[in-house]
Amino acid sequence: MNLLTISSSPHIRSSITTARLMYHVIIALFPATVAGMVLFGWERVLPIILVAVVTAVISEIALQKILSIQPAFTDGSAALTGLLLALTLAPTVPLWVVAIGSFVAMLSKHLFGGVGQNIFNPALIGRAFIVISWPVQNAQWINPFSSSPPVTSATPLQVWSAQGMGAMVDQFGGHITSLYKNLFLGLHGGCIGEVFIPALLLGLAYLLIMRVISWRIPFTYAVSVAFFSILFGIDPLVSLLSGGILLGAFFMATDYVTSPLLPSWQIIFGLGLGFITMIIRAFTPMPEGVTFAILLMNMLVPLMDKSIQKPVGWLKTTEEKA
Numbered sequence: 001m002n003l004l005t006i007s008s009s010p011h012i013r014s015s016i017t018t019a020r021l022m023y024h025v026i027i028a029l030f031p032a033t034v035a036g037m038v039l040f041g042w043e044r045v046l047p048i049i050l051v052a053v054v055t056a057v058i059s060e061i062a063l064q065k066i067l068s069i070q071p072a073f074t075d076g077s078a079a080l081t082g083l084l085l086a087l088t089l090a091p092t093v094p095l096w097v098v099a100i101g102s103f104v105a106m107l108s109k110h111l112f113g114g115v116g117q118n119i120f121n122p123a124l125i126g127r128a129f130i131v132i133s134w135p136v137q138n139a140q141w142i143n144p145f146s147s148s149p150p151v152t153s154a155t156p157l158q159v160w161s162a163q164g165m166g167a168m169v170d171q172f173g174g175h176i177t178s179l180y181k182n183l184f185l186g187l188h189g190g191c192i193g194e195v196f197i198p199a200l201l202l203g204l205a206y207l208l209i210m211r212v213i214s215w216r217i218p219f220t221y222a223v224s225v226a227f228f229s230i231l232f233g234i235d236p237l238v239s240l241l242s243g244g245i246l247l248g249a250f251f252m253a254t255d256y257v258t259s260p261l262l263p264s265w266q267i268i269f270g271l272g273l274g275f276i277t278m279i280i281r282a283f284t285p286m287p288e289g290v291t292f293a294i295l296l297m298n299m300l301v302p303l304m305d306k307s308i309q310k311p312v313g314w315l316k317t318t319e320e321k322a
Helices: 018-040 041-068 079-088 095-110 123-134 156-163 165-170 177-186 197-209 216-231 234-240 245-251 263-282 290-305
Strands: none
Touching: 018 041, 018 079, 018 197, 018 234, 018 245, 041 095, 079 095, 079 123, 079 216, 095 123, 123 290, 156 165, 177 197, 177 234, 197 245, 216 234, 216 245, 216 263, 234 245, 245 263, 245 290, 263 290
């Protein structure tokens, strides 16, 4: 006699798991992580990454215990949050600041119910908390390959915001081509994981090949940034290569939980990210706008997804088609 197995939904199974997705993203971030260590020194960068990741994992375990949530820290989501947070920080940020920011990141996730429930990208919540609470501690930028004590410098975006495009070009030899080259190769101050563009592009290629993300959000984000840069009289290539746009577009804006489900909304999401980023950069005292652009657009995602009226797999009947 054949027995029927009764179980709750979902009834469609897939080999794609949360853990598999998280570890794919961690692998994609490996080139940027290594590049950050090479440029700014492993002795500075590695402790920041370890503190951020370990704090995130420990916080995940503790919060799941307190909230009586099924333990799931082995899925890699906590480790990924810690790694992403570390890569968005200055290479000289104090470790105690990193630990607090990592805890806040995990707390923001569990306030909404844990994995798959959070409205905001946890790593960016942690970064925003650090930027607002300790702006000086996270703004000590250093030149690549600096010895000890390191040579401090302003980031290209800080130079542009304070003195204009001419000063930004002068910082790199007075030629626009030299500026492009230095921005592309990360030969300037900045956050650990955002400066070396080839590593970010390599990570994007991996995610696209493995079908972890789609092209829509990164592509429309980049196109939107370029369009509004031209509209505001800013060199679009400089905009794209400066700051955290590519790191945010490839690894944070594409987060499954905090980005729209429908392809059409993903395109609008990307366009909105570029618009807000350039508004912040062009018309506020803040030289960077990626963090708050993504967090602001995260707020709109539940409204976007609410437009989905039909259940997944729903088909019109003959009568409804008529």
